[in-house]
Amino acid sequence: xxxxxxxxxxxxxxxxxxxxCDARGYDPTYVSRILNGNVKASRGKAHEIAVELGIKAKLxxxxxxx
Numbered sequence: 001x002x003x004x005x006x007x008x009x010x011x012x013x014x015x016x017x018x019x020x021c022d023a024r025g026y027d028p029t030y031v032s033r034i035l036n037g038n039v040k041a042s043r044g045k046a047h048e049i050a051v052e053l054g055i056k057a058k059l060x061x062x063x064x065x066x
Contacts, residue, residue, distance in 0.1 A: 002054070002055055003035045003036070003037065003055060006035065006053055006054060007035060017031055017032055024052065026049055030045075030046070030049070031049055031053070034046055034049055034050055034053070034055070035053070041056060
């Protein structure tokens with residue numbers, strides 16, 4: 001559900017996923033896979049992207065709340 005809100009935010013701002021990726025140096029296909037749930041994004045670059053998108057919390061924030 002959260003990914004759908006993020007996609008809606010892109011549409012509302014008139015920004016494409018490609019625009020967002022180009023500004024940050026990410027691969028648009030990989031970001032789309034994260035948004036569609038095809039990549040788990042539990043660590044590494046995928047997790048970094050998910051945090052930046054707002055899908056996941058930073059690892060240190062998760063550890064503090066545990």
